[in-house]
Amino acid sequence: MHPASSIIVFTTFSGMGFGLIAMLGLGAAPSDGTAGFVTCALAFILTSVGLASSTFHLGHPERAWRALSQWRSSWLSREGALAAVTLGLFAIYAVLWIFADDRVAPIGVLLTVLSIVTVYATAMIYGSLKTVPRWQTGLTPLCYLLFAAAGGALLAAALSSLLGAFSETAVLTALGLMVVAWVAKFVWWGRADRTTLGSNGSSPETATGLGHIGKVRLLEAPHSSPNYLMKEMVYRVGRKHARKLRLLAVALGGAVPVLGLLAAIALDGGAFFLVVAVLSHLIGMLAERWLFFAEAEHSVSLYYGHR
């Protein structure tokens, strides 16, 4: 699939933003008004940048509000509606926190639940597509959720440290989630490497219905230069390229953050290392998401000579 930068930024930033909201809802970060302002503002910026970015690839962004209407059947619509509800409630939570110094715990817990469901809906936009066998697994939402949680926890730990309230619990939470998230991603990659276009039972033979005669191959394409379908769905990435990017994703997205978190524990503070960990994790996640899209193969490729 074509790795559109707008969608990569959308899933990465909004994932981390909703991860942070989920952590704040559970009581992460110091409870004074200043801390509330800084953390809530950052959560709003991350989610807003993500959601705004998602509209950049639209043919008609001015009609984006219509996407809130079809939550009965469409995961994309559910994602939009859930994000709007979560951010609306989060605004109330933030105002009460900043101006009344009151973190209303029940609202916080509700925000955590809503954030989880929102990220789940984001993942299901892709995880529910039968046409992309690599994505169609419960592991896809699992990875999205764990990475959102790990990113949010890491950010919460870094913010706490920056605000002068270093919390070892926050750092250990981030460390645990980070490790679990990457274990899940390795399992996802392991499955992805065994998954082919034919894994859902489709082949050029079933695509043409000519399998009863023999083996089918494309003799002549219907058009002489790549069209929308080929640019969007028959995108292919070089194996060597992909391996390097995987290494980069693991190093920047996983290894550096883990080292940063360990350094913070060792130094009993170390806000600098945590900030580096956050930035590195974000870049690593962009690489991970790029691969998520670029490596995915779509069933329509079967009509274009792939198997």
Place this chain on the structure above:
Amino acid sequence: MTTLPAQTDKSLGLVIDLDVCVGCHACVVNCKEWNTGGYGAPLSDQNPYGADPVGSWLNRIHTFEVDASQGGGCSGSEAQILADGKDTRVVHFPKSCLHCEDAPCVTVCPTGASYKRSEDGIVLVNEDWCIGCGLCAWSCPYGAREMDAAEGVMKKCTLCVDRIYNENLPEEDREPACVRTCPANARHFGDFSDPNSNVSVMVAERGGMDLMPEQGTKPVNKYLPPRPKTSPVQSAPSDLVALAEPEAKGFLGWLDAALEKMG
């Protein structure tokens, strides 16, 4: 509403006869010609006379080779196939929207722009509501939907909804443009919910088939498989060059033999 109708009054669609299609692309061109001026936004082209022309088309023809002599592995070049005398067939394969009963492109649409009509089962896009997110194209295994680069909305086959009910057209023209134009009569239009309709009878008699049934889309359009070959495949002679040389007779024959003797 992007939920699918529980059932449709009619089930309009196409039968495409793979035994008959000659791959002339007339249906492709007539489809574009009608639909660029018909329902919705025009079908734009980008850089049509340049090095990399690209454009929106609702109907495309692939050409496949089916190798009956081989179960596995890939066939070689065309010359190799000829020399080997393999039992291969060339099948021209028109592909447009199949107007699926369980159309995934409809249910994934976040805006309600994609819908399946309960009266006749045609899958359409309301272009005034479409935000051009492209998710419907991602959900379609057949590549039936193409985003129009100029208009920023999704285009797809409408089954020529603006022809089939159009009382301003003579009655014989009230069928999809691809069907009307096909010089080989490889495309047929009708109602699959009626077991006695032309299309239902053809499907029953010829073993009409679904494309990628494993995707669970329940396509309405059906494809008729190529008929079995009536004569066995003969191996091509291995020395094709000799066949092309004329047989020398008379004076030329004498000259040929004399020259041959001289070495």
